[in-house]
Amino acid sequence: MTTTTGGAVTTGGALPGGEYDVTVVGAGVVGTAIARELARLPLRIALVDASDDVGDGTSKANTAILHTGFDAVPGSLESRLVREGHRLLSAYAAESGIPVEPLGALLVAWDEEQLAALPGLAEKAVRNGYRAARIIAAEEVRAREPELGPGVLGALDVPGESLVCPWTTTLAYATQAVRAGVDLHLNCRVRKVVSGETHTLATSRGPLRTRHLVNAAGLYADEIDRLLGHADFAVTPRRGQLIVFDELARTLVRHILLPVPGALGKGVLVSPTVYGNVMLGPTAEDLDDKTDTGSTAEGLALLREKGRRILPALLEEEVTAVYAGLRAATGDDDYAIRAHPAQRYVTVGGIRSTGLTASMAIAAHVVELLADGGLPVTGAREPSPVRMPNLGEAFLRPYRDAELIAKDPEYGLIVCHCERVTRGEIRDALASTVPPGSPDGLRRRTRARAGRCQGFHCGAAVRALFEEARG
Numbered sequence: 001m002t003t004t005t006g007g008a009v010t011t012g013g014a015l016p017g018g019e020y021d022v023t024v025v026g027a028g029v030v031g032t033a034i035a036r037e038l039a040r041l042p043l044r045i046a047l048v049d050a051s052d053d054v055g056d057g058t059s060k061a062n063t064a065i066l067h068t069g070f071d072a073v074p075g076s077l078e079s080r081l082v083r084e085g086h087r088l089l090s091a092y093a094a095e096s097g098i099p100v101e102p103l104g105a106l107l108v109a110w111d112e113e114q115l116a117a118l119p120g121l122a123e124k125a126v127r128n129g130y131r132a133a134r135i136i137a138a139e140e141v142r143a144r145e146p147e148l149g150p151g152v153l154g155a156l157d158v159p160g161e162s163l164v165c166p167w168t169t170t171l172a173y174a175t176q177a178v179r180a181g182v183d184l185h186l187n188c189r190v191r192k193v194v195s196g197e198t199h200t201l202a203t204s205r206g207p208l209r210t211r212h213l214v215n216a217a218g219l220y221a222d223e224i225d226r227l228l229g230h231a232d233f234a235v236t237p238r239r240g241q242l243i244v245f246d247e248l249a250r251t252l253v254r255h256i257l258l259p260v261p262g263a264l265g266k267g268v269l270v271s272p273t274v275y276g277n278v279m280l281g282p283t284a285e286d287l288d289d290k291t292d293t294g295s296t297a298e299g300l301a302l303l304r305e306k307g308r309r310i311l312p313a314l315l316e317e318e319v320t321a322v323y324a325g326l327r328a329a330t331g332d333d334d335y336a337i338r339a340h341p342a343q344r345y346v347t348v349g350g351i352r353s354t355g356l357t358a359s360m361a362i363a364a365h366v367v368e369l370l371a372d373g374g375l376p377v378t379g380a381r382e383p384s385p386v387r388m389p390n391l392g393e394a395f396l397r398p399y400r401d402a403e404l405i406a407k408d409p410e411y412g413l414i415v416c417h418c419e420r421v422t423r424g425e426i427r428d429a430l431a432s433t434v435p436p437g438s439p440d441g442l443r444r445r446t447r448a449r450a451g452r453c454q455g456f457h458c459g460a461a462v463r464a465l466f467e468e469a470r471g
Contacts, residue, residue: 006178006179006180006181006182007045007177007178007179007180007181007182007183007184008178008183008184009178009183009184009186009433009434009435010183010184010185010186010188010205011052011186011187011437012187012205013205014205014206015185015188015203015205015206015207015208016183018044018209019044019198019209019210019211020044020045020046020183020208020209020210020211021043021044021045021210021211021212021375022038022043022045022046022210022211022212022213022214022370022375023045023046023047023048023199023201023208023210023212023213023214024038024045024046024047024048024214024216025048025049025190025201025213025214025215025216025217025224026048026049026057026215026216026217026218026220026221026348027047027048027049027051027054027055027056027170027174027184027186028049028054028055028056028057028058028059028170028216028218028355029055029059029062029166029169029170029173029355029356029359030059030216030218030348030351030355030359030362030363031047031049031214031216031217031218031348032047032054032055032170032173032174032177033173033359033360033362033363034214034216034348034362034363034366034367035047035173035174035177035182035184036173036174036176036177036180036182036363036383037360037363037364037366037367038177038182038363038367039176039177039180039181039182039383040180040380040381040382040383041367041376041377041379041380042379043375043376044181044183045177045181045182045183046182046183046184046185046208046210047174047177047182047183047184047185048184048185048186048188048190048201048203048208049184049185049186049188050187050188050189050190050204050220051186051187051437052186052187052437052438052441053186053436053437053438053440053441053444054170054171054174054184054186054434055166055167055170055171055174055444056441057218057219057326058218058219058325058326058327058328058355059166059170059218059356060166060167060170060325060444061240061242061293061323061324061325061326062166062325062353062355062356063240063242063269063271063279063281063282063353064163064164064165064166064271064273064274064279064356065105065161065162065163065164065256065271065353065356065357066086066089066090066093066100066161066162066163066164066356066357067082067086067161067354067357068082068083068086068125068130068158068160068161069082069083069086069128069129069130069354069357070121070124070125070128070130070133070158070160071121071124071125071128071261072128072354073333073334074124074127074128075127076333076334076335077334077335077337077365078334078335078352078354078358079128079129080361081335081358081361081362081365082354082357082358082361083128083129083130084358084361084364085357085358085359085360085361085362086160086357088360088361088364089164089169089356089357089359089360090162092172092360093164093169095385096172096385096386096387096388097168097172097387097388097389097390098164098165098168098169098172098388099163099164099165099168099274099390099391099392099394099395100162100163100164100165100274100392101162101163101164101272101274101392101394102159102160102161102162103161103162103163103254103255103256103272104157104158104159104160104161104162104255104256105157105158105159105161105255105256105257105258106136106141106144106145106155106156106157106158106255106256106257106258107121107155107156107157107158107258107259107260108141108148108152108155108257108258108259108260108310109152109153109154109155109156109260110151110152110153110309111151111153112153114153114259114260115153115154117260118135118154118155118156118260119135121133121156121260122134122135122156125156125158130158130160132158132159132160133156133157133158133159134156134157135154135155135156135157136154136155136156136157137154138152138153138154141154141155144254144255145253145254145255145257147252147253147311147312147313147314148257148310148311149308149309149310149311149312151309158258161256161258163256163271163272163273163274164274164356164357165274165275165391165392166356167391167444167445168388168389168391169356169359171388171434171444171445172386172388173359174434175386175388175432175433175434176383176384176385176386177383178433178434179383179384179386179433180383180384184434185203185205185208186437187204187205187437188203188204188205188208189203189204190202190203190217190224190227191203191204192227193213193224193227193228195228195343195345198210198211199211199212199213199344199345201213211344212344212345212346212370212373212374212375213228213343213344213345213346214345214346214348214366214370215228215345215346215347215348215349216348216351218328218351219235219237219290219326219328220235220290221235221328221336221347221348221349221350222234222235222330222349223235224347225347225349228340228343228345228347230338230340230347232336232338232347232349233330233331233332233336233349233350234330234331235290235328235329235330235349235350236286236287236329236330236331237286237287237288237289237290237292237326237327237328237329238284238285238286238287238326238327238328238329239283239284239285239286239287239292239293239299239324239325239326239327240281240282240283240284240285240324240325240326240327241281241282241283241285241295241296241299241300241303241322241323241324242279242280242281242282242303242322242323242324242325243279243280243281243300243303243304243307243319243321243322244273244277244278244279244280244319244320244321244322244323245277245278245279245280245314245317245318245319245320246277246317246318246319246320246452247276247277247320247393247452248317248318249277249278249314249317249318250272250276250277250278252278252311252313252314252317253270253271253272253278253311253314256269256270256271256272257269257270257271257310257311267284268280268281268282268283268302268303268306268307268310269281270307270310270311270314274391274392274393274394275391275392275393275419275447275450276393277320278314278317280303280304280306280307280314281303282324282325283299283302283303283324285299286329287326290326292326293323293324293325293326294324295322295323295324299324300322318452320450320451320452320454321450321454327352327353328349328350328351328352329350329352330349330350332350334350335348335349335350335351335352335358335362336348336349336350337349337362337365337366337369339369339370339372339373340373341369341372341373341374342373343373344370344373344374344375345373346366346369346370346373348362348366389425389428389429389445389446391446391447397420398411398422398424398425399411399412399414399420399421399422408424410422410423410424410427411423411424411425412424415448415458415461415462415465416446416447416448416449416450416451416455416458416462417451417457417458418450418451418452418453418457418458419446419447419448419449419450419451421446421447421448421458423465425446425448426442426446426448426462426465427465429442429445429446430442430465430466430469431469432445435469436466438466439459439462439463439466442462442466448462449462
C-alpha cells in the first residue's frame with residue numbers, strides 16, 4: 001500500500017473497512033476524471049479497477065485526438081459533452097503540463113461520393129456549435145499536405161482538432177484525485193453487488209461498502225450494469241489495430257488526416273502523435289472476446305492498403321510498433337449514461353474514442369446525476385493543481401534541459417536511447433503518487449521501451465530499476 005498525504009493507493013491485501021460515500025468502478029480516463037471531480041467534495045471516495053494500473057484498458061490505446069465534436073450527432077449528449085470537454089481539457093492540459101499540439105485536421109475526400117458528403121459534414125459541424133470548419137479545394141489540400149497520394153478531390157478543414165497525450169491525462173486525473181483524498185484500489189475486480197441501504201461490492205480483494213456507486217467499467221460496463229439489475233445496453237468490443245511508424249516519418253504529415261466517416265466510426269486515419277511518431281489506423285472489428293487485443297495479419301494488411309492510398313511514402317518508413325485496443329461499442333449513436341436515483345447508482349457506458357476529450361465534462365455531468373440521487377454536493381473546493389512530467393516531443397524534455405541537469409545530473413543519464421528517457425524520469429515515475437504496476441505502466445509514464453528497438457537494448461536496465469523500486 002502507498003499512503004500519500006491524501007488517499008491511499010493499494011494493490012493487494014484486504015480492502016480497508018468502513019463505508020465510502022461514492023465508489024467509482026473503472027480507472028480509465030473517464031473513471032479517473034469522475035474520481036477527480038468527486039474529490040472536490042468533502043466525502044470519502046474510492047476508485048477501483050481490476051487491473052494493476054490506471055488507464056490500462058481502452059484508455060491506453062486511444063487514438064489520442066482532442067476532438068472538437070464537429071461530427072457528433074447534433075443534439076446528442078455526446079455532442080454537448082465533447083464540446084464542453086474540449087474546452088475544459090484544453091485549459092486543464094495547459095495548467096497540468098499535458099502535451100497538446102493544435103495541428104488541425106483535414107477530412108480528405110478521395111471519391112465523388114465522399115466529396116458530396118463534405119457539405120453535410122460542414123453543416124453538421126455548425127449544428128454542433130463548431131463554426132470554423134470549411135471545405136477546401138484539392139489544390140489547397142495538396143499544398144498543405146504535399147505527400148498525399150494521388151486522387152484527392154477536396155477536404156473539410158477542421159482547424160480545432162489537436163493531438164493530446166492520453167497516458168498523461170489519465171494519470172493526471174488519478175494523481176490529483178489521490179492527493180485530494182481518494183482511495184485507489186487496484187487489482188480489485190468487482191464480482192457481485194448486493195444493494196440495500198448501501199451497496200456491498202464483492203471484489204477479488206474482499207467486500208467494499210459504498211452508499212453511491214458509479215459504473216465506469218468501460219468494456220465491462222454492461223456486466224456491472226446487470227449486477228445492479230439493468231440490461232439497458234450491451235457492449236460489443238470493437239478492436240482497433242494500429243501501426244506506429246518511426247519518428248523519422250514525422251516530416252511526411254502536417255495535419256491529422258481523417259477519412260470521411262463510415263458506419264463503424266471515423267475510419268482509418270494518419271496522424272502524428274505527441275511523442276513524435278506517425279500513427280496509421282485504427283481498424284474497426286466487432287468481436288465477442290473482450291480481451292482480444294492481438295494484432296492480425298489481415299488487419300495490418302488492410303491498414304497498409306489504406307495507408308498506401310493516403311500517404312504512400314509512409315509505407316517506406318520503419319515501423320516502431322503495432323498494437324490494438326478495444327473500444328466499448330454499444331450500437332447506439334450516443335453515450336449510455338444512465339442515472340438510477342432510487343438505487344443511488346449511475347452507469348457511464350458506451351463511451352467511445354471521444355471519451356478522452358469529453359472526460360471532464362462527463363465527470364461534471366455524473367456528479368450532477370449523483371446529486372439527483374441524494375449525494376451531498378456542498379462544500380466543494382478546488383483540488384491542488386498538479387504538474388505532470390512532459391512526454392511530448394514539441395516541448396522541452398529533461399535530456400535537453402541544461403538547467404535541470406545542472407540541478408540533478410540524473411536527468412542527464414539516458415537509459416532508453418531510442419526515446420531519450422533519463423534515469424531521473426524513471427526514478428520520479430517509480431516514486432510518484434500513483435506508481436506504475438508494471439514495466440508497461442512505467443512506459444506510459446516515461447516512454448521508456450516505447451522506441452524503435454522496443455526495449456531490446458534498455459529493457460533489462462529499465463526492469464532492474466523497476467524491480468529495485470518494488471523491492
